[in-house]
Structures are given as structure tokens and as C-alpha cells.
Amino acid sequence: MSTDALTLLAPLTGWVLPLSAVPDPVFAGGMMGEGVAIEPADGRVLAPCAGTISQLAKTSHALTISSDAGADILIHVGIDTVLLNGAGFTAQVREGQRVAAGELLIEFDADRVAQGAKSLQTVVLVVNGDAFAPQQFGTGRVEAGVSPLFHVAAVGQGKQAEAAAGEVLQARATVRHGGGLHARPSALVQAAAKPFAARVEVRFGERSAKAASVVGLMRLGTDEGDSVEVSAQGADAAAALAAVVAAIETVSVAAHAPVAAPAMPTGVQHGPRFAGVCAAPGLAVGTLVRLDHGLPELAETPAGADAEFTRLADALAHVRGQIDAMVHGARSRGHTQEADIYSAHLALLDDPELAATAENSVANGMAAGAAFRQAVQVQADELRALDNPLLRERVSDLNDIARQVLTQLAGGKLPEPTLAERSILLADDLAPSELTRLPRERVAGFVTAQGGATSHVAIIARAMGIPALVAAGDGVLALPAGREVVLDAAAGLLDSQPEPATLAEARQRLALLQDERERRFAAAHDPAVSRDGVRIEVAANIGSLADAQDAVRCGADGVGLLRTEFLFLERDSLPSAAEQRDSYQAIVDALAGKTAIIRTLDVGGDKSLSYLPLPPEPNPALGLRGIRSGFARPEVLEAQLEGLLAVKPLARCRILLPMITDVAELVAVRALIDTIAARLGVTERPEVGVMIEVPSAAVLADQLAEHADFLSIGTNDLTQYALAMDRCHPGLAAQLDGLHPALLRLVKLTVDGAAKHGRWVGVCGALASEPAAVPVLVGLGVAELSVGAALVPQIKAQVRELSVDQCRQEALAMLGLPSAQAVRARVAANWPQA
Secondary structure, three states: OOOOOEEEEOOOOEEEEEHHHOOOHHHHOOOOOEEEEEEEOOOEEEOOOOEEEEEEOOOOOEEEEEEOOOOEEEEEOOEOHHHHOOOOEEEOOOOOOEEOOOOEEEEEOHHHHHHHOOEOOEEEEEOOOOOEEEEOOOOOEEOOOOOEEEEEEEOOOOOOOOOOOOOEEEEEEEOOEOOOOOHHHHHHHHHHHOOOOOEEEEEEOOEEEEOOOHHHHHHOOOOOOOEEEEEEEOOOHHHHHHHHHHHHOOOEOOOOOOOOOOOOOOOOEEOOEEEOEEEEOOEEEEEEEEOOOOOOOOOOOOOOHHHHHHHHHHHHHHHHHHHHHHHHHHHHOOOHHHHHHHHHHHHHHOOHHHHHHHHHHHHOOOOHHHHHHHHHHHHHHHHHOOOOHHHHOOHHHHHHHHHHHHHHHOOOOOOOOOOOOOEEEEEOOOOHHHHHOOOHHHEEEEEEOOOOOOOHHHHHHHHHOOOEEEOOOHHHHHOOOOOEEEEEHHHOEEEOOOOHHHHHHHHHHHHHHHHHHHHHHHOOOOOEEOOOOOEEEEEEEEOOHHHHHHHHHOOOOOEEEEEHHHHOOOOOOOOOHHHHHHHHHHHHHHOOOOOEEEEOOOOEOOEOOOOOOOOOOOOHHHOOOOHHHHHHOHHHHHHHHHHHHOOOOHHHEEEEEOOOOOHHHHHHHHHHHHHHHHHHOOOOOOOEEEEEOOHHHHHOHHHHHHHOOEEEEOHHHHHHHHHOOOOOOHHHOOOOOOOOHHHHHHHHHHHHHHHOOOOEEEEOOHHHHOOOOHHHHHHOOOOEEEEEHHHHHHHHHHHHOOOHHHHHHHHHHHOOOOOHHHHHHHHHHHOOOO
């Protein structure tokens, strides 16, 4: 028997469907073997490989070809076609005949067979699964005799050979995710199963789901602490089983706020007042704006299967690109929760069951829009039927995806709402993409008839600081737009006809809050000097020219981190050195004399560029990231350094190098800067700093400081590498705490190492923006905090209230504490306002 994998060509022209879409339980359940189905576009069946016809049905509707490698491939045309007694079928081969790949095997009259059979879907299976396993299935439209359909490998020739094909491995797993297998944990399980060829299923009670299906996993209706059974079958079953069990048992805490007790029963109207559930606390007075998000009108008459398949594929690809951009945008802004939510939306969009249902409907004559709408409705109805309210709330995520896909299919955009200066949005329900696309400054709050405090839009509202009331009942939808209302989300109330006294009181409370913000803003341009006379620089993290202008407006002392990825995203080619120079110069000019720390391109890991392919890596987070990608693609790094060296005055431009691990890398970049500067005739040299993102850099801070002008700690990556926890892993978010004592010790090592050579240390990671971390970082000797521009006034005000001497004493004591929780408790005891 050959040890090489066999590639099967498509035996028919048509569209590939998963077996689960076949309307026959024997085939759909894999009882006859593993493989795929094809919705045929014509009536010709060709040999998928060279071999011998080992079986031909008397009715000519099915045959088995034994390949030269020994794999037995069954081709069965249509469902229940045996009942036609051969009518419409003509065999072009006989049993025992030797055939070549692409040779004609069967012809059939598609119209005649379709009239008498349950379905024309043709299954292509490997029936001797004890010896061979199918892998790497094709998708979409295939051409007979041309397109690869799938690969067949002898058992033991797959990725790993721990399990024999046909053998089912089983294990039990306990769901450790807060709220059970809802969208993000299900996406995590899907991602764990994706690299493996093995078929993995999860069973809970009488329900089962493929690990590849996010909605299927949610449909199980599990909760935290439930025990599920996991089974895997295939060449790499053992590895797949272990990966999926580990994903299910990953401890995570759902990012759901505790539901505040409402002032009265929710969904109830008492006169002009509506009670609901507080999804995000806060007070707002504003104009009621209806957000009626109806679906676009779509053609119900198909333009032909080929055209409809193409339209559906194009729409899905477009929406996938949009959501992927949302993920990258959220990550670039440091909004991890928002990025995780949109990553879960990507997983929902890529759900094989959703795609199979829609494609099956298109193949059966339905228009693309109607097919996708129906497929989403089926999954949404299944989630609504569950007892778990958290999972029921994921229906809004499915509807959000449907709205985007259907809008794309309709060839346009949904009409934009007309917003007031301070709008309180009113909707039946609200989707994450609907909220984040609106201008934040015009959204004072929102109220929904449906929804819950654990919905994804509620999580985003809390992160954005937007007061939100959900589950207010259908009665709220009768309110006319344009009236002034008071939303007290913390109390769980919407007052749709506030008395003058109520309005006055709400406005007074808002005025006091606004006065405090204005006091901070008025002082934002002053230095942040502690009570005992120590100045701390408070700079801004930015990613565009507009961000730089915001930084100046908010009083930032400079730019502590310019993420240059904005120049490389959403384009098809690399920006030239001249284009980069113009962008950097515009930002430096906008800072009006303040300094910009500009980080060189940081791609790899969770950040990728389609036109800058890097080699596939088993662990991208430990591969070509940061400066390593620059060394791997030196022309990219050289063009960026050339653009930076052209900025004037160069003294206002500092270069920051990401993911440096030791001195040799820093020295190499400095030498490259000298070479490029000599070529350009530039005699001045910019300051060059190192991002402390990996533990080795913190440990070697004294060596790096000898060759660097400053050090800047990227706490996001430093935390993930020090704690060995992927920062993009939704299941580990609760444990990934930058105030862990191990992190604090690395910060102290960095500060002490830099001090040996008179260098200063800043923090540009998310930890600098966290009020609880500010006194700790200041106490450890950090001289600069770089935060989001809007937070500059608040962080400066906080620094002015601190005694650096007290911060130093407490921070040193915290180095000996056992956990991040203990550190936070001590911070709360010493600085309650933090």
C-alpha cells in the first residue's frame, strides 16, 4: 500500500456541501463513511482517481472505485435513487474495469432523476475507514476532473498517529467558563479543533454538536460546572481530543456585569416611567432617537445557482473583512473585550452549519439572501429555545451578522439614523456593530425593549461608558422620537416624561460631574506634579493624525507611543518611505513642539497584513513578531527608518523598537540607522528606545540601557509572556492581570537596570491607563505614563494627589505579595479613590 496521501478530484461539477447537509440520516451521520456531498450542476460522473471499479449498482446510480493505494471510494448519485430502478442512469463502465482519473463513469438525466428522487445531492465517501481517512475537504464550486475534492491518507499518515482511523476516543470534560459555552468560549473550542483533521463532537445529555460549530456548541445549553463528553475520530484524534478538552476546561470569567436590582419589576411601565435592567450604569438627559434597524429588501427570485453562490460567497467575504478590520481596530486601541466580541462574530460567520444550511438552500433553488436569512433564523430559533438566558442573548449577535450580510447582498448600506446632539437611542434590541459605528460624542445612552446585561452590546457599552438600560419591555417602543427623557441606568429607570423638578435634579447631577471633568481638563495642560514635588510625564498612545490632535487638546505631554500600523492597514501594498515621512511629519507638526515616540512596525502574532506574508508558524506569538519581522523583511524596516530619519526636527522624533530580546538586536538596528543616515546625508541621530515586552529584556535592562536612550514597558505583551497566557485568549482574560507581583518585579528590574546608565523608563501598555495601577507604577520609579488621550486629564489629576514617597513604600511592599488580588486589595486600602 502506498504511503503517500491520495488526492481525489471532484467527480462532478457542482457545489461542495458537508455530509451533515445531506437529507439522509445514514449519510449525514457518517455511518457509511466520511467524505462530502456535491450538489451537481450537470449529469456526468468522472473517476476521482485512477483505480478499479470494484462495485457497480445494478441500477447504475452508485459505484465504488478502489484506488491504486487501496482506498475504496463510494460515489452515490442522489438520495433514494435506488427506487428509480435505473431510470435516467447510464453506466459507462463495468465491474472490474480499470479506469484513469477523469474517465467518464456514469451519465444521468438530471431533470428526470430530480423529479423522482428525494435529492440530487451526490455523496463521495471513503468506505474503508479502518484503513484510510479523508482530510482537507474542498469547499465552494468544483469542476469535475479538475478541482481537488479532498485528500485520503492511510491511517498513521495524518498529522499524528495516536489513534487509528475508525477508532473513537472519548473523554469527559467539565465546563469551566463562566456562563457555560456561550459565544466566546464556543469560539475558543472551535479554534482548538480547527487545526486537526479529526472529527470532534461534544455531547451534553441528549444533545451533541460538532466542535467546529459555534452555534452547535452554544445550542448544547451548558453552564459552568456541567460535565460533557468529548469524542474524536481520525488520524490525529488523540491530539484533537486533548486540545478540545483543554479549551472546554479553561477557566474564564464572563465579562458580564452583575445585574443591578431594578427599582421596580423590569419590563413594567408605571405611568411615564419604564423599568429595565441596568446594562451599563450612568445618568443621561437627552433626546429620544428611534433606531429601527429593519432588514433591506432582497430579491426573492434567484438569478441561477451559479450567480447566487457567487453573490453569497462575495457577501460573506466582504463582511468577514469588515469584522476582521473591527477586530484589528479594537486591538490597536487596546479594547480587548471589544476585539474578543468581534472575534466571536467571525467564528459565528464561519460556522460550517450556518454555511451548509444556506448553501443547501441555494442549491435547491433559493436566492442567496433568502437562504442566508433562513439559515440564521433556524439557528436563532434554536438558541431562543434554550433555558440559558446568556445563550439566548447571543441571538442578537446572529442577527447582527445577518443584518451585515443581507445589507451587503442588497448592494448598499442601511440608512444612517439622524442623531441629536445628545441622543438616547431606543430600539427593540441593539447589536455591537450598530453601537460602535455611531459617533460616540452624540450617544448619551440607550434603551432597548429586549436584551440583557450579559449581552455583547452591554459589555461594549460599559467599556465605552455609555449608560444603558435593557429589557424595558415592548411598551417602551411606543414612545415617540424627539422627546426629552431622563435615563438613570444605575436605578434601572427611564423617565419618558420627566417633571421639571426631575429634569432639574438630573441636570444638576450631570453638571457636577461635568464641572469635575472640566476642572481636570482645564488643568490638563499643566505638569503632573505629585504632592511631594515629583513630576510624572503623562503622554498619549495614538494611532493616527487625528489622535495626535486629540492628544494636544487633552493636554498630553507628548506621544508615548505612536502605533505605525495605521499606515499599513486597509491597503494592498506597502507604503513608500516618502509616504511614511509625510505621515510622521504631519503628526510631529501637530504636536506643536512636543516629542513623539514612534514605534516601528509591529506585526506577527495576532496582527497580520495580507500583502506582507510571513511564513506559517505553529506558535505565532513566539515567532516573527515585532523587530523580528523587520529582520525577516529588511526592506520594510529600512523603508520605515528612512521615513523616520527624514522627519524635522529630528530631535522631536524618538524611535521605539518592539519585541527586543537582547543587546545584539538593538545594536544591529542602531548600525542600520547609521548606514541609512549616512546614505541620506543625515548627521543628526534620533533617540532610540527599546520596548520591554519579553522577560529577557527586563532581566537584561541594564545591558540594554547602555545602548538605548530610554526604555518603555509594553505591559500587554510583558504580562502574557511572563504569565505564559495568550493575551488574545478570551478564556484567560480574568487571570491576565498586569498587577501580578511577577510583573511588578519585572518593572522594578527594568527601572533599576535603566538607572545604572541614567535612563528613564515609561509604561505605554494598558496598565498605565488603569487608575489602580498608577500609584504602583509611580512607586516603582516609572517616569512616564502613556495612556489614551481622553484619559490624560484624569491620570494627571490622580498623580497630583499622590505622595511619591508613600507610593514607593507601598509598591516595594507589594513585591512580596502572593497574587494580583492581594496587590489590588492593598491598593484599595491605601488609595480608595483609585
